Amino acid sequence: xxxxxxxxxxxxxxxxxxxxxxxxxxxxxxxxxxxxxxxxxxxxxxxxxxxxxxxxxxxxxxxxxxxxxxxxxxxxxxxxxxxxxxxxxxxxxxxxxxxxxxxxxxxxxxxxxxxxxxxxxxxxxxxxxxxxxxxxxxxxxxxxxxxxxxxxxxxxxxxxxxxxxxxxxxxxxxxxxxxxxxxxxxxxxxxxxxxxxxxxxxxxxxxxxxxxxxxxxxxxxxxxxxxxxxxxxxxxxxxxxxxxxxxxxxxxxxxxxxxxxxxxxxxxxxxxxxxxxxxxxxxxxxxxxxxxxxxxxxxxxxxxxxxxxxxxxxxxxxxxxxxxxxxxxxxxxxxxxxxxxxxxxxxxxxxxxxxxxxxxxxxxxxxxxxxxxxxxxxxxxxxxxxxxxxxxxxxxxxxxxxxxxxxxxxxxxxxxxxxxxxxxxxxxxxxxxxxxxxxxxxxxxxxxxxxxxxxxxxxxxxxxxxxxxxxxxxxxxxxxxxxxxxxxxxxxxxxxxxxxxxxxxxxxxxxxxxxxxxxxxxxxxxxxxxxxxxxxxxxxxxxxxxxxxxxxxxxxxxxxxxxxxxxxxxxxxxxxxxxxxxxxxxxxxxxxxxxxxxxxxxxxxxxxxxxxxxxxxxxxxxxxxxxxxxxxxxxxxxxxxxxxxxxxxxxxxxxxxxxxxxxxxxxxxxxxxxxxxxxxxxxxxxxxxxxxxxxxxxxx
Amino acid sequence: xxxxxxxxxxxxxxxxxxxxxxxxxxxxxxxxxxxxxxxxxxxxxxxxxxxxxxxxxxxxxxxxxxxxxxxxxxxxxxxxxxxxxxxxxxxxxxxxxxxxxxxxxxxxxxxxxxxxxxxxxxxxxxxxxxxxxxxxxxxxxxxxxxxxxxxxxxxxxxxxxxxxxxxxxxxxx
Numbered sequence: 001x002x003x004x005x006x007x008x009x010x011x012x013x014x015x016x017x018x019x020x021x022x023x024x025x026x027x028x029x030x031x032x033x034x035x036x037x038x039x040x041x042x043x044x045x046x047x048x049x050x051x052x053x054x055x056x057x058x059x060x061x062x063x064x065x066x067x068x069x070x071x072x073x074x075x076x077x078x079x080x081x082x083x084x085x086x087x088x089x090x091x092x093x094x095x096x097x098x099x100x101x102x103x104x105x106x107x108x109x110x111x112x113x114x115x116x117x118x119x120x121x122x123x124x125x126x127x128x129x130x131x132x133x134x135x136x137x138x139x140x141x142x143x144x145x146x147x148x149x150x151x152x153x154x155x156x157x158x159x160x161x162x163x164x165x166x167x168x169x170x171x172x173x174x175x176x177x178x179x180x181x182x183x184x185x186x187x188x189x190x191x192x193x194x195x196x197x198x199x200x201x202x203x204x205x206x207x208x209x210x211x212x213x214x215x216x217x218x219x220x221x222x223x224x225x226x227x228x229x230x231x232x233x234x235x236x237x238x239x240x241x242x243x244x245x246x247x248x249x250x251x252x253x254x255x256x257x258x259x260x261x262x263x264x265x266x267x268x269x270x271x272x273x274x275x276x277x278x279x280x281x282x283x284x285x286x287x288x289x290x291x292x293x294x295x296x297x298x299x300x301x302x303x304x305x306x307x308x309x310x311x312x313x314x315x316x317x318x319x320x321x322x323x324x325x326x327x328x329x330x331x332x333x334x335x336x337x338x339x340x341x342x343x344x345x346x347x348x349x350x351x352x353x354x355x356x357x358x359x360x361x362x363x364x365x366x367x368x369x370x371x372x373x374x375x376x377x378x379x380x381x382x383x384x385x386x387x388x389x390x391x392x393x394x395x396x397x398x399x400x401x402x403x404x405x406x407x408x409x410x411x412x413x414x415x416x417x418x419x420x421x422x423x424x425x426x427x428x429x430x431x432x433x434x435x436x437x438x439x440x441x442x443x444x445x446x447x448x449x450x451x452x453x454x455x456x457x458x459x460x461x462x463x464x465x466x467x468x469x470x471x472x473x474x475x476x477x478x479x480x481x482x483x484x485x486x487x488x489x490x491x492x493x494x495x496x497x498x499x500x501x502x503x504x505x506x507x508x509x510x511x512x513x514x515x516x517x518x519x520x521x522x523x524x525x526x527x528x529x530x531x532x533x534x535x536x537x538x539x540x541x542x543x544x545x546x547x548x549x550x551x552x553x554x555x556x557x558x559x560x561x562x563x564x565x566x567x568x569x570x571x572x573x574x575x576x577x578x579x580x581x582x583x584x585x586x587x588x589x590x591x592x593x594x595x596x597x598x599x600x601x602x603x604x605x606x607x608x609x610x611x612x613x614x615x616x617x618x619x620x621x622x623x624x625x626x627x628x629x630x631x632x633x634x635x636x637x638x639x640x641x642x643x644x645x646x647x648x649x650x651x652x653x654x655x656x657x658x659x660x661x662x663x664x665x666x667x668x669x670x671x672x673x674x675x676x677x678x679x680x681x682x683x684x685x686x687x688x689x690x691x692x693x694x695x696x697x698x699x700x
Numbered sequence: 701x702x703x704x705x706x707x708x709x710x711x712x713x714x715x716x717x718x719x720x721x722x723x724x725x726x727x728x729x730x731x732x733x734x735x736x737x738x739x740x741x742x743x744x745x746x747x748x749x750x751x752x753x754x755x756x757x758x759x760x761x762x763x764x765x766x767x768x769x770x771x772x773x774x775x776x777x778x779x780x781x782x783x784x785x786x787x788x789x790x791x792x793x794x795x796x797x798x799x800x801x802x803x804x805x806x807x808x809x810x811x812x813x814x815x816x817x818x819x820x821x822x823x824x825x826x827x828x829x830x831x832x833x834x835x836x837x838x839x840x841x842x843x844x845x846x847x848x849x850x851x852x853x854x855x856x857x858x859x860x861x862x863x864x865x866x867x868x869x870x871x872x873x
Contacts, residue, residue: 018855066834125861126852144852152853172850172858179862180769200831202839210848210863213802235828239820250851253708254785257863258843259798262831265838266795 008310011146012647015307018145022301025251026352038244043356045237046229046292050282056198056231057273064201064271067263071271077107077330080274084109084190084223087270088118091221093187097179099205099212100124101192102140102295103225103274105317106330109190121186123179123211125172132159138311139319141249141297146310179211189215193226194294195241196273199234202262203271206246206255213257220267227274229282229291235260241294248354249296277329286365290325292355299349299359304630305342308647314342321349321359328366337370341641344634345507346597367509376510380636384505389513391499391520398473401434409433414680425639428646429677432474439467439476443483443495459490461529463568464561466496466542468535470669473498478669481696482534482565488580488699489573496531497524502549503541504635511549518546522558531561532568534692535669536599537635539564544602564599566609566667566691578615580699587619588698589662589687594652594675595628596668609667609691616698621665624655633674649678656686663687665694701783705816706871708786712846713859714867722810725872726756729775729808732868736806738772744800746793747777753810763796764803774800774807774864778844780823781816781871785845788869789823791830792840801844807864809844813873 049056061071074080080103088096096113098104098120110120110131122128126143130136133155137143144152153166156174164174183189191212195204203224205212216222232238238260246252263269281287300306300320311319316327316335321343328336343363350359376385387393408415414430417423425431437445443465463486467479483493499521506514518541525531533539543562547555569577593610600606606628614620632638632648652675656664664679664686666672676688689697706716719725733741743760747753757775764771778788788809792798801807817823820843833839848863859865 014854021855063832067839068837123862124852125850129852142852142855145855147853149853149856168853168856168858171853172861176861184769197831199828202831208849208851209861210802211861213798213842214862217796217798217802235824235831236821239824242820253712254787254843254845256712256845256847256849257802258787258845260827260831260841261838262833262840263838265798265840269838 010148011310012308014145014148015310018142019301019307022251026248026298029247029251029253033247039354039356042240042244042294042354043292045232045240046355047289049232049237050229050288050291052233053228053231053282056233057228059198060196060201060231061273062201063199064262067201069201069263069269069271071273074272074274074276076276077274080107080225080272080276081109081112083272084225085113085116085118087221087223088113088188091187091268093221094118095182095186096120096223097183097186097189097215097219098122098127099189099191099207099215100127100143101190101225102137102318103192103227104190105137106276107225107274109225120190121182123183123215124207125175125209128175128179129155132156136312136315136317138315139297139300140295146312183211183214183218186215186219188221188223189219190223190225191216193224193230194245195238196226196231197235197238197260198231200262202260204238204242205259205261206242206257208256210257212259216259216261217265222265222269224269224271225274226271227276228278244354245294245296248298248352281329287325287329287362289357290322290362292357293322293326294354296354298352298354302348302352304346304348304648305344305644308644309342314339321363322357325359325362325366328369333370333373336366337374340366340370342644344597344630344637346630346634347601348597348628348630351601364507364509367507368511369509371509380508380510384508384510384513388500388505389502389516394500398434398438401473402436405434405436414677424642426677428642428649428681429674430680431677432673435474435476437476438498439472439479440495440498442476442480446480447483447487447493459492461491462494462527463491463529464494464496464525464527464531466531466533466538468533468538468669469500470673471534475669475672475690478534478672478690478692481690482532482692485569485692485695485699486532489576494527497521499524501538501541502546503537506541506545506549508636514546515549518550518555522546522550522555525558529561530563530568531558532563532565534565534667534690536564536596536603536605536667537670540598540602564603564605564667566612567603567605569612569695570608574611574615577612577695577699581616581618585618588617590619590660591617591621591663591665591694592624592656592659592661593621593627594624594631594656594664594666594671596666596671597628597630597634599667600628605667609665613665613691613694616695622659622661624659626655629655631671631674633670635670638674645674649674653678653682653684657684661686663689663694665689665691667691701816701818702813702871705781705783705786708783709846709869710786712786713849714786714846714869716869716871718871718873720873722752722812722872725810725870726752728870729810729868730756732808733773736772738806740768740771742771742774742800742804744774744776744797745795746797747775750777753777763799771804772806774804776800776807777810779815781811782820782823782843783816784819785843787843787845790842790844791826792838792842793836795837798840798842801842802863804864805860806866806868808868808870810870810872813871
């Protein structure tokens with residue numbers, strides 16, 4: 001079967017539809033449950049079990065042996081495969097029927113056994129399909145999600161030697177018959193385990209198809225291949241996992257079949273416990289939380305990049321962001337390098353994760369480790385270590401860009417098109433021209449000409465505006481709009497330092513450069529009032545990441561001052577904003593709202609911005625489809641992956657167009673660059689504006 | 701709680717019937733088997749000596765004959781029902797008890813309404829105790845919720861891939 005290439009439109013349609021129906025089913029099935037409480041509990045129980053991993057494994061093994069099971073330990077994939085081959089030799093097993101086991105994909109078991117005369121056949125329908133097609137699973141729960149019914153019919157026709165119709169129930173009936181024969185003809189069945197229960201030596205297996213029940217009870221020998229982090233103390237913890245796993249994985253209350261199995265059903269049961277560097281991962285304080293993963297795949301189901309690329313491209317064996325982390329440990333750092341660049345750091349997955357794994361932050365930590373151990377990308381070393389972390393160099397760099405305005409800027413505020421060899425970076429979105437003057441300069445001119453504050457100082461206290469690099473050098477009008485709004489509301493406004501917050505180097509794993517840039521900015525801030533940010537990414541750097549890197553009390557004190565613009569207005573001035581509209585004024589233009597990733601997923605400020613815009617505009621915002629889908633900017637991501645960035649933007653523009661809104665509002669200058677430039681290239685007559693700009697207009 | 705069980709089991713695709721007591725439940729199953737013309741039947745080993753199933757289904761095999769892969773219907777009885785998920789729970793005590801639940805095209809499961817518990821935690825102690833038994837070779841706990849299903853092709857829900865395409869729960873009150 002031809003590999004489904006990146007950005008295949010049919011694959012994208014299937015994955016996006018799957019994501020949409022998944023989220024609807026999940027929402028319905030979690031109604032009445034406190035997801036946050038459930039996952040906090042799950043994360044805690046997994047952490048506690050990891051603390052006692054060695055002891056629990058001992059107990060599990062002892063209790064499994066008391067039931068007559070044989071327990072084997074494997075340090076790596078090769079040992080696990082050899083152990084299973086040994087079992088096959090001992091029992092004369094030539095045919096092995098397998099239920100779904102990602103761990104067996106990790107060890108490459110099927111190919112290993114095939115080369116030694118043992119035929120391992122998958123019995124999960126999706127796994128069976130990809131095995132017949134000589135492919136690998138592209139999703140942990142839906143292994144054949146990248147294949148259409150036509151693809152499956154072609155695969156069946158080829159392997160069965162007869163023509164098979166592309167009708168799904170008929171395909172399932174054929175598979176049922178074929179796999180039933182296979183299971184009855186096999187001398188052993190192999191399953192994974194969703195949990196290992198120490199107190200009884202039992203395993204937990206969840207399936208929907210019932211193949212798990214057949215392969216564990218029809219063939220005489222049952223082999224379990226499970227990784228060591230699956231062990232939990234008792235049934236109570238297994239039930240906590242069960243309460244969340246199917247709900248979060250497929251939007252089901254529970255899967256059709258759940259089996260708790262202690263001891264050999266028939267002749268023998270072997271349990272192979274695989275480490276494969278998980279003990280090292282558990283001992284690593286940074287990466288340890290990834291081992292909480294219960295493989296529900298919710299992170300894949302909501303990952304914007306996974307939906308565009310699919311799991312053939314975005315995997316080594318394990319897929320997506322969490323797969324990148326596992327790859328680094330179980331298959332090697334080098335294998336994870338190609339995957340790490342695909343993470344947007346949008347943090348969307350984290351709000352869905354059943355085990356509260358900070359996936360995006362761990363990808364950043366992985367980027368740091370990759371830089372340390374496999375070397376840095378040359379242009380990033382120059383940009384981040386060389387320029388961005390040195391304020392003087394950065395100022396000079398931006399000044400040079402301003403100097404080139406005459407050559408590159410158009411009258412409409414966009415830059416001229418890049419030369420053909422750089423077309424992939426700007427044909428899908430027009431890039432902005434550098435501003436003629438920085439925000440700091442223009443602020444000085446507009447607000448300080450008389451040398452006096454614009455309002456009596458202290459009426460409502462001093463407020464510092466920090467816009468970040470894009471506002472400072474490309475969109476000073478956003479900073480000025482925010483300054484006017486805050487000034488009109490009675491604040492003594494001042495402009496913060498025009499320095500980089502350090503996020504771009506931090507995000508690429510250049511921790512030292514990020515620390516230097518953040519430190520310089522930290523020292524440049526004056527006063528002690530609120531710092532109103534106009535970029536959610538800068539806000540998270542100043543409020544969270546920067547202080548983590550810096551570690552000083554001054555950094556913590558700075559973090560406490562950070563307030564996103566929308567939140568500042570919503571919490572203090574919502575009534576004033578509503579009152580600022582002249583009575584009887586008709587509602588303003590139809591406004592739709594794009595959720596910038598960090599604004600929603602890290603600052604949780606999406607509701608506040610909507611309230612502020614609605615109050616100022618006199619009408620609620622019109623929601624677009626998937627307002628929280630990433631627009632594809634994502635900082636250096638759009639430089640490293642322009643085709644994916646373009647794909648994400650195309651979907652965003654389509655969602656905006658569908659609302660027929662006149663304005664699309666947002667709180668992030670990076671999203672603004674992407675969406676405004678995209679509207680321009682697509683000829684979409686929609687105004688893309690920062691919330692601060694809208695407020696400035698509406699309250700004029 | 702019974703209503704919740706019925707709602708959740710139905711949502712999962714189970715066909716829930718009600719009967720006034722175990723004899724009525726058995727009559728209902730027999731009538732269904734007759735109506736559908738089912739010929740190959742298997743019964744769970746734990747019912748062959750349990751009244752009133754033993755007499756009603758006397759002579760039915762507990763396993764497939766050698767060489768056979770299929771059966772029309774299986775007859776089983778659940779130990780518990782779980783209202784929160786609409787699941788039926790069975791604590792396997794002997795070899796082969798899973799097969800009448802899994803191998804046939806249709807599974808008839810008798811559940812006494814008094815055995816319905818609100819949630820899985822309600823039977824956690826019984827589960828733990830059963831799995832800890834060493835007097836039987838392989839203590840197992842099965843939770844079955846609706847028929848066998850897959851969505852592996854184009855995410856389209858399709859019923860009856862490995863296990864039964866119909867799960868008929870006869871709720872005996």
